[in-house]
Amino acid sequence: MNGYAMYAQSSEDAAVDNDLVSRNVPLVKRIAYHLVSRLPPSVQVEDLIQAGMIGLLEAARNYNPDQGASFETYAGIRIRGAMLDEIRRSDWTPRSVHRKVRMVSEKVREIENAMGRDARDNEVAEALGMDLDEYHAILQDAAGCRVFSFDDPNVLGNDPEGMTGDTGQRGPLEALQHEDFHDSLSEAIAGLPERERLVMALYYDEELNLREIGEVLGVSESRVCQIHGQALIRLRARMTEWFSGGE
Numbered sequence: 001m002n003g004y005a006m007y008a009q010s011s012e013d014a015a016v017d018n019d020l021v022s023r024n025v026p027l028v029k030r031i032a033y034h035l036v037s038r039l040p041p042s043v044q045v046e047d048l049i050q051a052g053m054i055g056l057l058e059a060a061r062n063y064n065p066d067q068g069a070s071f072e073t074y075a076g077i078r079i080r081g082a083m084l085d086e087i088r089r090s091d092w093t094p095r096s097v098h099r100k101v102r103m104v105s106e107k108v109r110e111i112e113n114a115m116g117r118d119a120r121d122n123e124v125a126e127a128l129g130m131d132l133d134e135y136h137a138i139l140q141d142a143a144g145c146r147v148f149s150f151d152d153p154n155v156l157g158n159d160p161e162g163m164t165g166d167t168g169q170r171g172p173l174e175a176l177q178h179e180d181f182h183d184s185l186s187e188a189i190a191g192l193p194e195r196e197r198l199v200m201a202l203y204y205d206e207e208l209n210l211r212e213i214g215e216v217l218g219v220s221e222s223r224v225c226q227i228h229g230q231a232l233i234r235l236r237a238r239m240t241e242w243f244s245g246g247e
Helices: 003-023 025-036 045-062 071-089 095-115 121-128 132-144 172-190 194-205 210-217 221-238
Strands: none
Touching (some): 003 025, 003 045, 025 045, 025 071, 045 071, 095 121, 095 132, 095 221, 121 132, 132 221, 172 194, 172 221, 194 210, 210 221
């Protein structure tokens, strides 16, 4: 191919990329506003949109229609992934919250190992020397610090040992570890108490917000947040072998 033909092809590819980007800017905004509705007020939608635009540009450059997926489907995955990476890099959760979550998780694991059944709220609170209100506040903080997809290994707190949340940086070993982690997580979710399992399914699979889940269950949004936090802590307690301790 001569120089002119190469330039013409390059210009044509750039025009296609620009067209894909301009037509899918609304997709970036739609995903950003959907995510921000499930995040603390400290997360700005403008930051998500900026990260999503980078994901959209990468999708436009790398999209191969021969793979079968539509561009919108492919781009949606890359856009959402870029936003979640940005949230992870800018973790708003105070270190004290991470410490409390680990402390509660360890106590839950001790009680469940001793009793051979699900740990109850009052048992965990008593073992920690705190009242239920204080314990429930920790559960709400735990729910507030994790909003990712269950495809994200960071969902329970610190990255599992030896793994990264960035799919673009995974080698064959990390890909295998991620698959094993996902299998273990699925098994642990299946073992949750029924209400906790339902909240996780509605929140992560159906992507309902806390208010909507509360309407389904007939409880307050605050109570849904507590159930969500309890589920995350229980999962972390039951999957402790995947974590090295964190902060």
